[in-house]
Amino acid sequence: DRGSVQNTPKSYDVEYLMPVSIGTPSQQLNLDLDTGSSDLWVFSTLLKESMVNGQTLYDPNASTTADKMEGYTWKITYGDQSYSSGDVYIDTVTIGDLTVSTQAVEAAKEVSEEFTADSDNDGLVGLGFGIINTAKPYKQKTFFEKAMPGLDSPVFTADLKAGAPGRYNFGYIDDGAYSGNITYVPVNSTDGFWRWVSPGFQVGSTGSFNSTRIHGIADTGTTLLLLPDGVCEAFYSQIASAEYEPSQGGYTFECDDSTIPDFYFGTGNGQMIRIPGSYLSYSKTDTGSSRCFGGMQSDSGVGFTIWGDIALKAAFVVFDQGNEQLGWAEK
Ligand SMILES: O=C(NNC1=NCCC1)c1ccc(Br)cc1
Numbered sequence: 001d002r003g004s005v006q007n008t009p010k011s012y013d014v015e016y017l018m019p020v021s022i023g024t025p026s027q028q029l030n031l032d033l034d035t036g037s038s039d040l041w042v043f044s045t046l047l048k049e050s051m052v053n054g055q056t057l058y059d060p061n062a063s064t065t066a067d068k069m070e071g072y073t074w075k076i077t078y079g080d081q082s083y084s085s086g087d088v089y090i091d092t093v094t095i096g097d098l099t100v101s102t103q104a105v106e107a108a109k110e111v112s113e114e115f116t117a118d119s120d121n122d123g124l125v126g127l128g129f130g131i132i133n134t135a136k137p138y139k140q141k142t143f144f145e146k147a148m149p150g151l152d153s154p155v156f157t158a159d160l161k162a163g164a165p166g167r168y169n170f171g172y173i174d175d176g177a178y179s180g181n182i183t184y185v186p187v188n189s190t191d192g193f194w195r196w197v198s199p200g201f202q203v204g205s206t207g208s209f210n211s212t213r214i215h216g217i218a219d220t221g222t223t224l225l226l227l228p229d230g231v232c233e234a235f236y237s238q239i240a241s242a243e244y245e246p247s248q249g250g251y252t253f254e255c256d257d258s259t260i261p262d263f264y265f266g267t268g269n270g271q272m273i274r275i276p277g278s279y280l281s282y283s284k285t286d287t288g289s290s291r292c293f294g295g296m297q298s299d300s301g302v303g304f305t306i307w308g309d310i311a312l313k314a315a316f317v318v319f320d321q322g323n324e325q326l327g328w329a330e331k
Contacts, residue, residue, distance in 0.1 A: 001150045002171035003098025007033065009163060010120060012283050013309055014223050016160055017120060018168060021094040022105055023063030029056050029122035033168055034221030035158070035194050035319060036306070038133045038142050039076050040093070041084055042123035043115075044107035051111050054119030058107055066091040066105075074106045074135045079222065079302065082114040088135050093143060095125070098170050100147050104133075104140035124221065127156065127319065132192030144170070144321060154322025158220055159331065160313040162279055178316035178329035183271040187324045193217040194319060195304070196326050199268060201227075203235050204261035209272075210234065214265070216305025218317060218326055224282065225263075225275070226299035226306040235263055235280075235296055242294070248285050251294040255284060263296065265311065267328040274330065275314040282310075 007016040017030040022042065029042055043055040060066040067090045075085035086109035093103040108123070115121065125143055126133070133139040148154050151171030159166040159177050167177070185196045198214040214228065227235075232251060236242040238261050241254035253260070260277035267273060280295040295310040318327030 001098060001147070002152050002169070003096035003147075004167060004169045005096030006165050007160065007168055008165045009161070013160075013162060013313065015118075015121065016166070016220065016309065018095065018125075020125065022058055023060070023091050024065040025063075026094070027056070027058055027063065029058060030120060032121055032124045032221060033127055033158075034124045034219070035127050036217060036219035036221040037076060037078065037124065037126035038128040038130055038192055039074060039106050039124065039126045039135070039140075040103065040143055041074065041076070041086065041106035041108055043111070044086065044109070046086060046107050046109045047111065051116050053116050056122045058105065058123075060089045060091065060105075060107060063091055065101075069104070072135055072137065074133075076134045079306075080114070082112045084108050084111040084115060086110065088140065095143065096168065096170065098147055100143055103143055103146055104135060106135065106140075127220075128194065129189045129192045129321075131189070147171075148321060155318050155320045158312060158317045158319065160220070160309055162313050166313075173318060173327075178331045180330050181271070182316070182318060182327040182329040183267045183269050184318070184320070184325045184327045185268050187320075187326050189324055193219070194326055198305075199266040201231055201234075201266065202264040202272065203238055207261070209264075209266070214305050216299070216307055218307045218312065218319070220309065220312060222306045222308035223310065224306075224308050225280075225296045225310040226302055226308065227296055228305065229298050229300055232296055232298050235261070236294070248291075248293065250297040252285050252291045253281075253294065254290055255281065255292040256290070265307075271328070273311070273315045273328055275311055279310050279314060
């Protein structure tokens with residue numbers, strides 16, 4: 001079996017949403033596929049109205065295939081301190097013509113203000129490893145873990161694009177979606193993330209390659225690229241107007257600064273992925289400001305590097321759960 005679904009970026013590529021059908025008759029919600037977490041949760045009719053702001057609500061009482069898991073609850077807090085919590089139902093879930101008939105659907109009873117304010121986002125599909133699912137008394141499998149045994153190949157792929165729709169595929173690799181070869185790197189799933197080691201980086205096409213092992217996770221749910229301080233310093237030292245402004249939340253530079261270099265990261269076997277300099281200017285710091293917030297920021301608050309959407313949209317990425325490896329290709 002296999003599946004394929006379009007993903008659509010929100011403004012500034014802050015997140016990517018995909019249509020998901022839940023229940024019978026089907027209820028379609030737009031969800032954020034997040035490889036940095038492992039709960040599938042949705043805005044639901046269980047929420048207080050004050051927490052809802054335009055989102056589509058899953059109504060388990062309107063689904064003939066919904067079964068409430070009595071006594072089960074869930075509560076999750078994300079790296080940006082946003083959170084949600086609620087009850088657990090079993091229902092049928094379809095993503096891109098791939099159906100899991102007994103998926104744990106976590107119906108929200110409470111969401112933090114960040115989620116309430118994001119009116120296009122009806123919830124998340126966590127495709128990290130099930131070991132970090134937050135359901136109690138027993139953790140639940142991810143959508144991919146439930147689908148995997150029936151798939152042609154135990155992989156899903158992420159093709160995120162800058163300012164344009166891309167695709168998530170399940171169970172197969174579309175050889176037309178990438179150029180050159182796919183370089184595979186081992187993944188350590190102990191903490192539930194897609195954690196891997198990059199052999200190093202290069203700033204600009206004429207820069208030298210810096211061999212330094214960068215431990216990090218591939219996270220579709222994080223917008224920016226969070227890297228060690230030394231790597232950020234090497235990059236921003238090449239931008240004439242760059243400043244580290246803690247009051248603005250990190251590195252900024254003049255939006256019209258034409259010296260933003262490309263950033264390359266190693267994946268293995270000498271292969272590198274090139275992130276165009278244009279991807280590394282994120283947004284204006286304030287309305288009317290001439291300064292822009294950098295797409296690359298320090299990972300010092302996190303403890304390891306996060307290869308978020310800014311890095312992922314420069315590549316075709318294979319999340320190979322069957323072999324616990326990540327595949328990286330240019331496109
Ligand atoms: O929460 C994380 N990723 N997903 C999402 N962020 C915001 C909404 C969804 C995340 C995961 C691991 C680390 Br380390 C830091 C952050």
